[in-house]
Amino acid sequence: MLVQRSVRKQELAVHIWHIPTSGLESNISSPEYSLPQFDKRVENVLFHPTTEFILSIAYYDTIKIWDILHQKEISCCQGATDQLQSTTWRGDGSMLASSGKDRVVRLHDPRAPHKAALECNGHQSAKDSRIVWLGDTDSILSTGYSSSRIREMSLRDVxxxxxxxxxxQFxxxxGILMPLYDADTRMLFLAGKxxxxxxxxxxxxxxxxxxxGLKHTGALHGAYHHVPGAAQEFHSDLFPDTRSATSAQTIEAWVTGGNAALAPLSLDPGKRHAPTLEASALIK
Known part of the structure; x- marks a missing residue:
């Protein structure tokens, strides 16, 4: 059975919830598990991109890596001198990047924590920032503000x-620009409040x-694209493989240095099958 989890961010607490594959049949009033309360407000929560049950939690100037299956902390990444504003995992889960109010962009090795592996000056305004690692590549992209409060995005090679x-510059x-990256098509979507x-x-x-590329303005009420050729043929050039939702490795394998990639998943309806998860792996 595939288990979906959601994490609720409420000031100093992080809660883990189970949502059945079949969907909710009734309201859930209590979380499955709550992490110990933090001493500062939680800013950002992200699941590990390839390994089940690993969670990164950014609060103020610290990033904690948490094992939610065994309910214990794995490591703690530090180095920021002010409030963190955004964090992102590399696509293979080997590194983290962060941006913060101290106007510094940092790279963190979550398995060799405490001090940032690399850091450099980021956007020159402390107003706000967002950062996203571009899949499995060596590129990260951040959005923020220049010293004259102009919205901008910067692309970096690590x-x-x-x-x-x-x-x-824009x-x-x-409203801070929110970067959303699709690694399958190498397309970046930007939108601000x-x-x-x-x-x-x-x-x-x-x-x-x-x-x-395109700029979409206003409401979208459905779209239609005609693809020349046989109507029954699946066009893999238009619908490339994506990444499966099945964990690539165990927590123990990742902690000891493993960097397994998620298996590719075909979008061809004739080749797809529902992913499974062993019941013994579920949080009790």
């Missing part, structure tokens, strides 16, 4: 971390690095 390979709107449009950007590993 192998040459000090200087962005590309910075794109406008003086007050109170914005009336969603921007689409293609990300590549060579000049010009960031290419603006």
């Amino acid at each position: 192998r040459a971390f000090d200087k962005p390979v590309k910075t794109q 406008d003086a709107s007050t 109170a914005d009336v449009s969603i921007m689409y950007w293609e990300v590549t590993n060579k000049e010009p690095y960031l290419t603006e």
Whole structure:
């Protein structure tokens, strides 16, 4: 049975919930498990991208890595000198990146914690920022504000971390741009609070690095695209493989240095099957 989990962020607490594959048949009033209360407000909570039951929790200037199956802390990443604003996992789960109010972008090795592995100056305003690792690549993208309060995004290569390979500025709107990245199509979606449009950007590993595509404004009431060719044929070029939802390795394997990739999952309806999870692996 596939188990979906949600994490509720409420000030100083993090709660773990089970949602059955079949959906909710009644209201759930009590969490399955609650982590020990933190001494500062929880800012960001993320599941590990490839390993079941590992959770990263950012609160103020600290990131804790938590094993929710055995209900214990794995490690603690520090180094920030002010409030963390955003965190992100590398696609293979080997590294974390963070941005914060101290205007510094950091890379963290969650299995060799305490001090950041690398750090560099980020966006020049402390107003707000967001960061996203672009899948399994060596690139991270952050959004924030310049010293003159102009919204901008910066693309960095972690192998040459000090200087962005590309910075794109936008406008003086007050809503932070939220970056959402689709690793299958290498498309970046940007939208901000109170914005009336969603921007689409293609990300590549060579000049010009960031290419603006469509910009959608207003409500979308369905869309239709006609694909030339046989109507019954599955077009793998339009619907590339994605990543499966089945855990790639155990917690113990990850803690001891494993970096297993998720198996590819075909979107062809004729090849898909529902993922399973052993009942013994569920949180009791």
